[in-house]
Amino acid sequence: MPAPDYSTGPYTARAPSVAQVSRLNDLCFAEYPGVIEGGEPFMRWYMARPGLDPRLCQAAWHGDGLVAGLFVTRLALHLGATPRPVGVIDTVMTHPEHRRRGLAGSLLSATIRAARELGLWALQLYTAPGSAGHRLYGSLGFRDRATLRYWTRAKTDPGDPARWRPCSLADEARVQDVVASHRSHDGVPEMDTAYWAWRRHDRPLELPAATWIRDLPGGPAETVALLPATMTALGRRTVCSDLMVRQEDSVESLCAALPASTSLVALADERDHLLITSLRKADFERGSAEVAMLMSLSSPGGAGADLPWFALTESVIGV
Ligand SMILES: CC(C)(COP(=O)(O)OP(=O)(O)OC[C@H]1O[C@@H](n2cnc3c(N)ncnc32)[C@H](O)[C@@H]1OP(=O)(O)O)[C@@H](O)C(=O)NCCC(=O)NCCS
Structure with a gap:
């Protein structure tokens, strides 16, 4: 007390x-x-x-x-x-x-x-x-x-931006589907219209969000939201939120599609092998750790722990 x-x-x-x-x-x-x-x-x-x-x-x-x-x-x-x-x-x-x-x-x-x-x-x-x-x-x-883990990259290189592009309003429903159907992870939130609008549109001028998409043949698209922000210890960064990749070259191609001065930061579960491989291939460096903790209030047993955890960047970083 x-x-x-x-x-x-x-x-x-x-x-x-x-x-x-x-x-x-x-x-x-x-x-x-x-x-x-x-x-x-x-x-x-x-x-x-x-x-x-x-x-x-x-x-x-x-x-x-x-x-x-x-x-x-x-x-x-x-x-x-x-x-x-x-x-x-x-x-x-x-x-x-x-x-x-x-x-x-x-x-x-x-x-x-x-x-x-x-x-x-x-x-x-x-x-x-x-x-x-x-x-x-x-x-x-x-x-x-x-x-x-936080993963950071100081600068991007010119390279092959294979198929990554900023998302138009017409693509938004599809991006929402990609996020909503991301079932390979635990911790992905269901996003109703209000929550989606708050995350992507109803933001302060100082904290814009740009949604990007990459169409891949034969399956759902890849997506990321790029959120420029000033972070403690890391300085001016562009946070990769909802980074949903399907191929090892995804992050490398994303970097090539961005201005060279873009300093990216991403979060990845230590067991998220595909995302980590993709970050490593793009020369990201592994940084400090953050633990996702859970308290079950339901019947004994609680949540299983088989799937990698999805990092909700607004709760870890604030954007
Ligand atoms: C973390 C924080 C919220 C704790 O607030 P607090 O009001 O001091 O916490 P409490 O007094 O309720 O501490 C309860 C227990 O937490 C642990 N604890 C709290 N501060 C601690 C410290 N500096 N070192 C070790 N244990 C600590 C102890 O077990 C403590 O119990 P005790 O005092 O009987 O040993 C506060 O230190 C803080 O604001 N830190 C900066 C922001 C931050 O890190 N927030 C958490 C982000 S996830």
């Missing part, structure tokens, strides 16, 4: 402003490598994320000051080929002057209780292995589900 001079509760009881969350976020995540440096326009967009549930999002207050918080977004994630109602937790943060007083633990415990009451199947989050957060989540019952 946190000390009595703190009050805690869900956003339904007391919701912080965008400015308050943005300030705390900037303070807490400046030292956390590989996340977006967003500021207020980013946070206004992020807090409008469809599925962000005020009954599950939590805040801790010291007087009028926001000192800790977390977000939870309800998404239908494919686990073991079945869509399950999952609460995706992110932006768990406590003001540096208020740490080690049980605030994050207390907010997470409240979220777990509320998620059970709402009948969610599981809770999911990402964190750096060995971090304070990793220990905290483990002590609350979250289990490691997959290890992801």
Whole structure:
């Protein structure tokens, strides 16, 4: 239990402003490598994320000051080929002057209780292995589900851009099908119209998204969303989100289709052999790790762990 001079509760009881969350976020995540440096326009967009549930999002207050918080977004994630109602937790943060007083633990415990009451199947989050957060989540019952890696490439080379092209609005329905039918991974969200629009169109000017597509004969297309952003520790990057490849030369060809100055960053599950081969072929370098953790709230057994994990970049990086 946190000390009595703190009050805690869900956003339904007391919701912080965008400015308050943005300030705390900037303070807490400046030292956390590989996340977006967003500021207020980013946070206004992020807090409008469809599925962000005020009954599950939590805040801790010291007087009028926001000192800790977390977000939870309800998404239908494919686990073991079945869509399950999952609460995706992110932006768990406590003001540096208020740490080690049980605030994050207390907010997470409240979220777990509320998620059970709402009948969610599981809770999911990402964190750096060995971090304070990793220990905290483990002590609350979250289990490691997959290890992801950041992969980076400083520059692209001229080469053969074989068939990659920016997607027109007319292609969008097809790209949505490619993403929706990506059943070789666990953790792919079902995206309704609102969630798709938030991810690709209703974005701040500072954080544009460009959808690319590559048609391949005899099967579904490949796709990626390219998201330029400034990231902690990595600087100015273009994040590859929803990177769905079917061939080993995919990423190499994608790089060749982009301006030479494009510095790419991608995330891949350590067991995602095709994607890793494709990144290596394109001279990407393997960087730091991030663990996808899962807490099953359903009957014993929970989610199987056979499939590689799909990295939801908005929850790991923020875009
Ligand atoms: C991670 C973070 C949210 C923890 O917040 P907190 O309010 O200090 O956490 P709590 O006081 O509830 O800690 C609960 C437990 O977590 C573990 N823990 C928290 N901080 C720790 C630290 N610096 N080192 C080791 N263990 C730590 C301990 O087990 C602790 O219990 P204890 O104090 O009884 O030993 C906070 O350190 C933070 O904001 N960090 C920067 C942002 C970040 O990394 N967020 C997580 C991203 S996934």
